Amino acid sequence: MVPDFEKAKKMAQNSRTSVSAEVFGKYNARGMYQPTVIKKSEAVKSKIRSRLQQSFMFNGLDEKEMEVVIDAMDEKRTTKGTNIIIQGERGNELYVVEEGELDCFKKFAEGEEPKYLKTYQPGEAFGELALLYNAPRAATITSNGDCLLWVLDRNTFNFIVKDAAARKREKYEQFLKSVPLLSSMDHYERSKLSDAIKEQVFEPEEYIIKEGETGTVFYMLVDGEAVATKSFEPGKPAQEVKQYKAGDYFGELALLKNEPRAANVIAKTKLKVVSLERNSFKRLLGPLDDILKRNMDSYINYLK
Known part of the structure; x- marks a missing residue:
């Protein structure tokens, strides 16, 4: 679970130095890393792969x-009742849920009862911040x-996952x-979002967003073209209302409100987007409203 936002920002200010010291220090050079191999069947490997593909933490891996x-x-x-990680302890592993559910609790002040924050479901990962x-x-x-x-052990995380996340972060920070x-x-906030976004490819005529569906994902168009259509009268064909090109974004209200989509967005050419899921955004940075309030004049309409 994410620590207090300002505390996390302070930790991140020195993260490049601390990461370098731990991963590529004098006594821990890249060449010294020996991959861990735990034997497992192809069926189990396939099951793990499927779960990793659901978690943004691993979507920068080749x-x-x-x-x-x-x-x-x-x-x-x-x-039932097993504590997988305990607040305040040192962490050396990252976990991905395959089966079952786990509850997350946080104590915000000494003497207070822990507060329930969320329940982790299959496909979700936790424990990465300590690493x-x-x-x-x-x-x-x-x-x-x-x-x-x-x-997943700390060494593999540092040498493989963290490296991939750094490349992905560098690739998308400027775009964001x-x-x-x-x-x-x-910079810190964009860095965290770079970790969370996912790449997706759509073929021509494929729907990215469908009018009337509940919106939970925000999209940014990296390459290609798309078109938005909207139904103005029941029973009549949807009409084109907007075109999108590389650099444009759509579905932004999904980050603010859990509302039905107001229009369709359809791929006009083969295109690539990066997407950001609402719960991932909130888990990393909190409500988007607080960020938009910094430039209220520009985005007042999104807050209505």
Whole structure:
């Protein structure tokens, strides 16, 4: 779980230095890394791959890196009431949920009862912040039944996952900076969003957004063209209302409000987008409203 926002920002200010010291220091050179291989069947590997593809933490990996991570992952089974991570302790593993659910609790002040924050579902990952920032666990996560987890060790995370995340961050930070909706964000915030965004490819005539569906994903067009259509009268064909090109974005209200989509967005050519899911945004940075309030005059309409 994410620590307090300002605390996380302070940790991130020195993260490049601390990461370099831990991963590529004098006694831990890249060449010294020996991949961990835990034998498993192809069926189990396929199951792990499917789960990793659901988590934004791993979507910067190339095929070879994905194989290394899959080989390194170990299985952990838990029963109801088991604390997987405990707030304040040192963390050396990242977890991906395969089966079951786990509840996350955080104590915000000494003497207070822990507060329930969320429930982790299959496909979700947790425990990454302790590895990214060499920080104590920011919350306690407890099995609320029998669970099956995939566990990744600190070394593999540092040498493979963190490296891939850094490349992805470098690739997309400048792009995010060019998006007007996100222009008030600082470097740290854009860095965190770069970790969370996912790349997707759509073929011509394929729907990216469908009118009337509940919106939970925000899209930024990286390459190609798309068109928006909208139905103005029941029973009549939707009409074109807008065209999109590389650098444009759509679905932004999904980050603010859980509302039905106001129009269709359809690929006009083969295109690539990066997408950001509403819950991932809130988990990393909190409500978008607070960020937009920094440049209220520009985005007042989004807050209505």
